[in-house]
Amino acid sequence: MANISHPTLQFLSDLKAHNDRDWFTANKPRYEVANKEFHQFVDALILEIQKFDPSIAHYTAKDCVFRIYRDVRFSKDKSPYKTHFGAHVTAAAKKSEIHTKAGYYLHLEPGGESFLAGGAYFPESQWLKAIRQEIAYNTADFNAILNSKDFKQFFGEIEGEKLKTTPKDYAPDHPAIELLKHKSFLATHKLTDEQLLTDGFLQHCATVFKALHPFDAFLNRAMD
Numbered sequence: 001m002a003n004i005s006h007p008t009l010q011f012l013s014d015l016k017a018h019n020d021r022d023w024f025t026a027n028k029p030r031y032e033v034a035n036k037e038f039h040q041f042v043d044a045l046i047l048e049i050q051k052f053d054p055s056i057a058h059y060t061a062k063d064c065v066f067r068i069y070r071d072v073r074f075s076k077d078k079s080p081y082k083t084h085f086g087a088h089v090t091a092a093a094k095k096s097e098i099h100t101k102a103g104y105y106l107h108l109e110p111g112g113e114s115f116l117a118g119g120a121y122f123p124e125s126q127w128l129k130a131i132r133q134e135i136a137y138n139t140a141d142f143n144a145i146l147n148s149k150d151f152k153q154f155f156g157e158i159e160g161e162k163l164k165t166t167p168k169d170y171a172p173d174h175p176a177i178e179l180l181k182h183k184s185f186l187a188t189h190k191l192t193d194e195q196l197l198t199d200g201f202l203q204h205c206a207t208v209f210k211a212l213h214p215f216d217a218f219l220n221r222a223m224d
Contacts, residue, residue, distance in 0.1 A: 002044035004196045008034040008085075009110040016083040016111075024081060031068070038085045038108065039065055041202065046089055048206035049104055053213055055091040056103070064089045084109035091220070100127065102185075102216035104209045114191040116205060118212045119158070120219050122184050130222035132167060132180050138218075139176040145218055150211035151187070158215075160184030187215055 011034045015024070024031065042061035050057040064087045070080060090103025105117045120131060135142050145151060146158060162181040166172045170180050189208050195201060 001199065002041045002202055003199060004041060004108065004201060005037060006197060008037050008108075009193060009196065012083055012085070012108070013110045015081055019079040019081055019083065021080055035068070035085070038087075042087045042089075042106065044202055045087075045106065045205055045209075048202065049089060049209055051206075052210050053216075056089050059089060061087065084113070099123065102219040104212065104216070106205065108196065110193050110196075112190075112192060114193070114196060116189040116191065116208050116212075117186060118209070118216050119160070119186040120184060121186060122161075123219075127223055128183065131185065131219055132170070134218065134222035135176055135179050136170065136174065139179075142176075142179065142218055145214045148211075148214070151215065154189045154208045154211050155187040155215075158182070159186045159188055185219060187212055 007030070011027070011030045014027070015031075018024075039061040042065055046056060046059055046061065046064070066082070066086045066088070068081050068085075070077075070082055085108040086106065088103055088105045090101040092101040092103070099121055100123075102118055102120050107113070107115050107117070120127065123131060158179075161183045162178075163183060166177065167180050170177065174180060195204065198204075
């Protein structure tokens with residue numbers, strides 16, 4: 001079974017302490033081993049996700065894993081490398097459209113910064129409008145998802161930036177007004193370093209993402 005090993009986490013920790021091109025070049029073999037392991041893990045995870053969400057069945061890790069190299073053109077932080085591994089599995093047509101569909105995100109970063117997540121991250125205006133309409137029309141369905149045992153167990157409450165005022169076209173006393181104020185609809189499950197290294201980590205990810213699936217499906221059906 002695919003897993004995450006201590007050398008992979010150690011590489012990321014060392015990269016965080018030595019985020020420069022000379023160090024990375026000298027440690028490129030370590031990166032290649034860690035990157036290969038992460039891709040194998042994501043490929044195995046995709047096979048588990050497709051059991052309950054066949055819309056992502058045609059994807060591989062190559063389609064979903066983000067590059068380690070940072071785009072520093074418009075950033076004050078000129079560190080050349082990300083200090084985490086990340087993969088976002090969605091039904092979007094291509095990687096550049098990952099924020100057009102709710103999906104399944106795995107963030108691997110030692111030091112207690114790892115997490116599993118999903119939902120809609122600052123959806124573009126048309127999708128955001130559709131999500132709000134879907135919530136307004138089907139408030140009971142959405143609340144049932146958010147209050148389900150599995151969702152509560154793994155994610156607690158939904159997160160995401162909210163408007164300070166009432167969104168356009170909705171009354172201040174709408175029963176779902178606090179949900180409608182959201183500009184992002186996110187669910188996050190934090191992970192410990194110890195969890196990452198267990199033999200059951202792959203299955204844990206699959207279990208958490210299965211609990212996430214109804215939430216993602218609700219957000220995606222808004223555009224169907």
